[in-house]
C-alpha cells in the first residue's frame with residue numbers, strides 16, 4: 001500500500017486523536033487522568049481503521065512504559081511519529097526537512113530501520129510498519145523484543161535530540177562545530193540504547209553489529225571505519241548490561257581491545273559517556289560532549305596505530 005506523499009511528510013500528515021490514560025495511585029486520592037505520552041502527534045497513513053487504532057494504542061502504551069521507567073524523560077520535543085508502510089516514500093516526502101539539517105535521503109536510503117530527526121517544529125520519528133508489526137504481531141520472541149526496543153530507542157532519541165537541538169526553543173544547526181559528527185552520533189546511540197533495554201532482552205544483535213564493524217575496520221583500516229566501530233561500541237555499551245562496570249565492552253569484544261593502551265582509552269570513553277548521561281538526566285540539559293569528543297578521538301588514533 002502506498003500513501004500520497006503529503007500524508008507521509010511530517011508537516012502535512014494527518015494525526016490521530018489520543019485518549020487520556022487513567023492511572024490510580026492509592027496514596028493520591030484515587031484514579032486520575034494523565035495525557036497519553038505521544039499526544040495527538042501520531043500519524044498512521046493506513047486505510048484500515050482497525051489496524052490504525054491497534055497501532056496507535058500500542059505506541060501510546062509502549063511510550064507510557066518508557067515514561068514510567070524514566071520519569072525525567074520528556075516527549076515534549078516530539079513533533080510527529082509517522083508509522084509508514086513505505087519507508088522510502090517517507091524519506092522522499094521529508095527530503096527538504098532532512099536537507100535543512102544537513103542530512104540527505106542517501107544517508108538513510110540503504111537502511112531499513114526506524115529513524116528520528118529534528119525539524120523546525122520538533123523531533124520527527126519515522127517507524128516503518130514492518131518494525132511495528134514485530135511488536136504488534138511477532139512470530140518469535142526475538143522479533144517482539146526487537147519491535148519494542150526499537151520504539152523505546154526512538155523515543156529516547158526524542159528526549160536527547162530535543163535537548164541538543166532546541167536549546168532555546170529554536171532549531172540550532174550545527175550544534176557545536178568543535179564536536180565531530182561521530183561523537184554526536186556515538187552519544188545519541190549510546191543514550192538511546194541505554195534507555196531502550198529491558199532486563200532479560202537479548203543483546204546478540206548489538207554484539208553482532210560491533211563484530212561487523214570490527215571486521216570492516218580490519219579489512220579496510222581507515223579513520224571513517226574506526227569512527228563507525230566507535231559508534232557501535234558506544235551503542236553496545238549502552239545496551240549490554242554493565243552494572244556500573246566501564247569495562248564490559250572490553251571483555252565482550254577482546255578482538256578490539258588487544259593492548260593496555262586501547263583498554264585504558266576505552267575506559268576513558270565509557271567514563272565520558274556515563275558522565276554525559278548523568279548530565280542530561282540530572283540537569284535536564286544536553287551535555288557539551290567536549291570530553292567525549294577528545295577521548296573518542298584518542299581511541300580512534302589508538303586503533304589506527306598498528307595500521308599506520
Ligand SMILES: [Zn+2]
Pocket residue numbers: 153157188189192
Ligand atoms: Zn538510534
